Amino acid sequence: MKRRDFLSKAAIAGLAGGTALLAACNDDTKKAEGGKGEANQAAAPAQVGKTVHWKMVTTWPPKFPILQTGAEDLAKRVEVMSNGRMKIDVYAANELVPGLGVFDAVSQGTAECGSGSPYYWAGKDPACQWFSAVPFGLNAQGLNAWFYSGGGLDLWDEVYGQFNLIGRPMGNTGVQMAGWFNREINSIDDFKGLKMRIPGLGGKVIARAGGTVVLLPGGEIFTSLERGVIDATEWVGPLHDLRMGFYQAAKYYYTPGWHEGGSCLDVMFNKDKFNALPSDLKAICEAAAAQTNMQALCDFEAQNGAALKELVEKHHVQVRKLTPETLADLRVLAREVVAEEATKSPMATKVAKGFNEFQKQWGSWADVSSRTYFDTMSIGV
Amino acid sequence: MKRRDFLSKAAIAGLAGGTALLAACNDDTKKAEGGKGEANQAAAPAQVGKTVHWKMVTTWPPKFPILQTGAEDLAKRVEVMSNGRMKIDVYAANELVPGLGVFDAVSQGTAECGSGSPYYWAGKDPACQWFSAVPFGLNAQGLNAWFYSGGGLDLWDEVYGQFNLIGRPMGNTGVQMAGWFNREINSIDDFKGLKMRIPGLGGKVIARAGGTVVLLPGGEIFTSLERGVIDATEWVGPLHDLRMGFYQAAKYYYTPGWHEGGSCLDVMFNKDKFNALPSDLKAICEAAAAQTNMQALCDFEAQNGAALKELVEKHHVQVRKLTPETLADLRVLAREVVAEEATKSPMATKVAKGFNEFQKQWGSWADVSSRTYFDTMSIGV
Secondary structure (H helix, E strand, O other): OOHHHHOOHHHHHHHHHOHHHHHHOOHHHOOOOOOOOOOOOOOOOOOOOOOEEEEEEEOOOOOOOOOHHHHHHHHHHHHHHOOOOEEEEEEOOOOOOOHHHHHHHHHHOOOOEEEEOHHHHOOOOHHHHHHOOOOOOOOHHHHHHHHHHOOHHHHHHHHHHOOOEEEEEEEEOOOOOOEEEOOOOOOHHHHOOOEEEOOHHHHHHHHHOOOEEOOOOHHHHHHHHHOOOOOEEOOOOHHHHHHHOHHHOOOEEEEOOOOOOOOEEEEEEEHHHHHOOOHHHHHHHHHHHHHHHHHHHHHHHHHHHHHHHHHHHOOOOEEEEOOHHHHHHHHHHHHHHHHHHOOOOHHHHHHHHHHHHHHHHHHHHHHHOHHHHHHHHHHOO | OOHHHHOOHHHHHHHHHOHHHHHHOOHHHOOOOOOOOOOOOOOOOOOOOOOEEEEEEEOOOOOOOOOHHHHHHHHHHHHHHOOOOEEEEEEOOOOOOOHHHHHHHHHHOOOOEEEEOHHHHOOOOHHHHHHOOOOOOOOHHHHHHHHHHOOHHHHHHHHHHOOOEEEEEEEEOOOOOOEEEOOOOOOHHHHOOOEEEOOHHHHHHHHHOOOEEOOOOHHHHHHHHHOOOOOEEOOOOHHHHHHHOHHHOOOEEEEOOOOOOOOEEEEEEEHHHHHOOOHHHHHHHHHHHHHHHHHHHHHHHHHHHHHHHHHHHOOOOEEEEOOHHHHHHHHHHHHHHHHHHOOOOHHHHHHHHHHHHHHHHHHHHHHHOHHHHHHHHHHOO
């Protein structure tokens, strides 16, 4: 999913209104965060002072699994850790502001915080995109290492700071799928003339490969695919894709998601409001964001496997790998696209430089360690 | 590193006293967690009630990078989030109790919490080992998904609950290296007669391959390798290995760490003491653990790359991959070892079953997603 899904209220309404999507909603993902009222033998809870009451606006439909429920989890964590001194009411897209309005709403302080994914705000500064995902870029583990230990968060602070915002990772989809296709993709040439719903940088790559990029709100994708208005679409991964019912409309499910190798979801805070918090509440917000970031990735990782199994075993979906040659050709085009994007603002140039340097250094280690171990570990699966 | 490093005070002293290791200590890793005293315009901090003052005992030498400093980071996070209502004094190995005494000290309440790695306590219940790492088992991402979203933490609660303990992940080394070798390893046969310092389950595999497993405290490894008392040793990864100076004593640095594909470090709480905390402090401890868990893995991931570069470019270390055939042969032996270990206690049987089921399901997804993307992403590095 990318920001162009959110270019209008209709887009959000489409997402929220899709029956397949509604079927995806899962109340079970709201986890209890620990009860109240047990014996307090050690320390009195914190209840002095005024209560901080904040609003969080998101880009997600109500109950959207892991993403909207993750935002709600963050709010619950903050409330429990602060013993009720800080409450955050979470509003899904359109409940308070439209999905596309989240950035401005938080920037201006209409809401104190919000959630989405940084690349939705490429129109504010193209630099935002590197904090979500760029084609053939860092995966979730690499992205988190860049953020927390490689200077990424400092760059993010600089970019969002231009808009009176502070952004923090609050989840990651893990490696997405390349998408659903009504025809086989055996080489880069098979993208020629392909009508594909794929927004953002991925779409620019497909366009460069000769495809026709179609932009559709979430709620219209299934029907368009079923009726042949489009030949292919990307979405997220097995968990979310299963619930969209794409397997009923397309035969081939391709991997890997070269365009989104681990898309970061964020929480953004109004900078003035955040800076006015006392140190303990600031730290609680930071910790809740990090905890939710970890939890969301784990939920995707744990649940995608079962969904993939259901897609294959129950719905007879054919999982295919894009060939190394196809991926190599896409990567050449992606590098052109990303390099061009990096020239579009001074911050984009700076962030792209930091990202690329980190990917090179971390990648050389990941190549020796994680990649090699994956090969070893996977043989026996 | 495994529990047998910690079988005596001498082992810990050896680790702590090694000059190479002392050179590894880095005060910069102590990060500021946010200042105090800024304007509190929104809510008064929490300072009512008695202060909770806890002791944390660890298995690590003072200032041991990422591991001991991570434990100190956790304590700082808890203090800031609780606005000083909860303070944890952190003691390195031997400062209050010996490294091997941590489990009992926390179980009995001599200290309220502690840090190490679960497999150090295999002697208490062999089931503990699955929460750290088993040969060819889940990597860091899989292990975290199992813990937080696949039932792993429930099993951990059950195992540690037998000892009045609660355990939580508080870091992960990521994929370790297979070790330093004075001779080439081209097949499983090359382990025959090899004198290798490799404790734990990995050691049992090497013994089954015909190697001679030598147990040595950390401080004696370098000298033993240099003098030919041993032919090979495993340790952690580039960051820690560089500072141990192994490159001066062995020529070949093999990957991947099939025996520790992502070893989990933990924080353990005395269960009675933890349960007596008010809900907010419980949640703060949980969040601080999760945040530290993420940070430690990111620190390893971000810093290992630079260390590996230094090893290769400055010290001319030869990085070699174990051949797929060697790894396949090791895996056969590892499965025998792990299966035997799973029969050694009722909880080990139960935990191994849960672990294996999760690895199978998650692995099928990781194979399609993360592994495939790694191949794609890495081509360009």
